[in-house]
Amino acid sequence: MSANSDSDLKSSREVANTKDDYSVYPHMDGIKASMSWKLGSYGERGVLTEGMIGNLCEQFDLPAPLVRDLSTMLGHCLNNDDDIAINLTEVRRPQAIERGQKHLKQLFRKAKRGTITAQELRNALGSLSTYFASTPEDADLLPQLLKKLETAKTLTQDVMDDIRRIIETPGAVAEMSPRDKRFSRDKRRQYIVESCCYIWKDAGRPLTYTTYSDGRPGGQRQGPLVNFIQAAVRIITEPEQILSGETIRVDIDDFRDRLEREEKERWAPPESGNQYT
Numbered sequence: 001m002s003a004n005s006d007s008d009l010k011s012s013r014e015v016a017n018t019k020d021d022y023s024v025y026p027h028m029d030g031i032k033a034s035m036s037w038k039l040g041s042y043g044e045r046g047v048l049t050e051g052m053i054g055n056l057c058e059q060f061d062l063p064a065p066l067v068r069d070l071s072t073m074l075g076h077c078l079n080n081d082d083d084i085a086i087n088l089t090e091v092r093r094p095q096a097i098e099r100g101q102k103h104l105k106q107l108f109r110k111a112k113r114g115t116i117t118a119q120e121l122r123n124a125l126g127s128l129s130t131y132f133a134s135t136p137e138d139a140d141l142l143p144q145l146l147k148k149l150e151t152a153k154t155l156t157q158d159v160m161d162d163i164r165r166i167i168e169t170p171g172a173v174a175e176m177s178p179r180d181k182r183f184s185r186d187k188r189r190q191y192i193v194e195s196c197c198y199i200w201k202d203a204g205r206p207l208t209y210t211t212y213s214d215g216r217p218g219g220q221r222q223g224p225l226v227n228f229i230q231a232a233v234r235i236i237t238e239p240e241q242i243l244s245g246e247t248i249r250v251d252i253d254d255f256r257d258r259l260e261r262e263e264k265e266r267w268a269p270p271e272s273g274n275q276y277t
Helices: 052-060 064-077 093-113 120-124 139-148 157-167 187-202 224-235 245-267
Strands: none
Touching: 052 064, 052 224, 064 187, 093 120, 093 157, 120 139, 139 157, 187 224, 187 245, 224 245
């Protein structure tokens, strides 16, 4: 291969081989998280203090057991333990490998031109993953290169050969950004609003809101349930924040729709046949 030709970046095993075309759904925290949630590991004790529970009970005339249940539910929503997957986003293997190789090839060209230092290269490689490596040996190629670059002062031929070897091994690196960022959302907000709705429903309160069009303070969407949700959100954000009324409206509507669907499915007549056919 010629070191001066882009053709030497081509691999005999092109990423276009899609026999292993599949998606994974890794946990990616902080995705489009516009709210400063108080993340933590709260366990069954919940996120609310006794004082907070008492204030919510008094302000919204709710039974203490229900608000304690809310505390536990909100704690689960805010859990940031490694084994808790709140935000699941689709990462498609061929796309991730293609993006990873594209990024690596760009870095390789910069290295050949001498427009990137060893430490800059190491930092730029830090965004790549070995998640889709086919073998342990393939998965070890990038870590070996990063270790070599820890003390490197210049980009030696040995480093360049390592980069070329990784390029020629599709799957050895991948760029794990979501398949479609438009569908990546911070699910914590949705779960938090749903938790408040469950408690409100269990208290026998209507899942409703009032819409105003006269520009009054507090926004267009108001009502006891909206106020309850906003009060909870203030408590579990730092600094204190509130949601947009329109966001709450959408989440309440979605929650009610789901409850309605579940109720219809519960009372729907059985399909033909029996439980054994």
